[in-house]
Amino acid sequence: MFGKMKEYLSEELGKLHEQKLYKHERIIESPQGAEIIVKGKKVLNFCANNYLGLSSHADLIKAAHEEIDDRGYGLSSVRFICGTQDIHKVLEKKVSEFLGTEDTILFSSCFDANGAVFEPLLQENDAIITDALNHASIIDGIRLCKAQRWIYSHGNMSNEIGLDPSTDKELKGLEKCLIEANEKGCRFKMIATDGCFSMDGDIAKLDEIVALAEKYDALVMVDDSHSSGFMGKTGRGTHEFRGVMGKIDIITTTFGKALGGASGGCISGRKEIIDWMRNKARPYLFSNTVPPSTVGATIKVMDLLTASTELRDKLERNTMKFRNEMTAAGFDIIPGVHPIVAIMFGKYPDCSKLAVDFANKMLEDGIYVIAFSFPVVPRGMDRIRVQLSAGHSTENVSFAVEKFTKVGKELGMIK
């Protein structure tokens, strides 16, 4: 029975190979960290979401071991039957305190949290207004709910119409969408945005978004997966960075990036919304939650980050050092403050090939970075995306800049 599909898939897979779009997994033969082993060789890793260097942190490994010993390996149940332990409640409380929210509900991933969050809250007569560059899991979550949908051009707060750079389609600004949703008489309106957008490292203008939400009576949902733990003075996230803590109705985030790097996620926010999720969110009702080892380690993360800002401070120093030195070396980087640093290749001839060649040469020189081309980023916006970590030493960052400069000169990009 598989015959016809086999033929079809083989052909399509062949096309992906031809177009150089086939995804190859790179195999790491060591724990995750600033230094990893790839093909038997030690290299410095500059492309992980390991922002705080916690992925293989000794305290987390110990906490995970302890919780396996104390509370076992798994729960063999969803939360509301017999899958909730005391430690799940402890973690939910600590996450709420950290994010400055009223309550939190855990999910086995942020992808699940985003898949869960919209459908129970919004119906046909409601509006969801979403940034054009939002994460795939927000897009999927919105698809699962019946609300009317407005997509605003990335970061565009205006009440005008603009061009979307990736599709060249006309898209409205956020305020224009809110006005239209009001004119249609929508009952609830919800604005959904990533806190930080992972390709450019730009931060959502949450202060302006909150102001518009207040003006047009909308709720605000922020996915802070690329910011929880380090953005803002005490690392609470983009709501702290933009000065709107307590004003975001719903925050979703992952424990799979800065906050330990294993897995798990949550929805955090207004008490009644979280209560509703415990009764209606489908991935919560029909899927297991985070296992004890991960809960134990994530509780440890919350304790570490509440006790001291040392890690996020170090990440900030590494980020600014890298950004400043790369700019001084003559590279074209998207300005900002986030540890995602996009080094742009668009102004050079044959930029897609150049970016790939550049990344390959960097790996030969002991620096692991990745080139991104169409369709992951718009055509002509080819780039190498670097991600800094608190796990990097100052010397690691200097070494990376040195190698970028060397390869940049070899390839005729900088003088």
Ligand SMILES: *Cc1c(COP(=O)(O)O)cnc(C)c1O
């Ligand atoms: C990584 C990411 C997710 C998915 O997180 P998981 O916990 O790995 O499922 C969701 N949203 C955003 C914005 C992300 O960057």
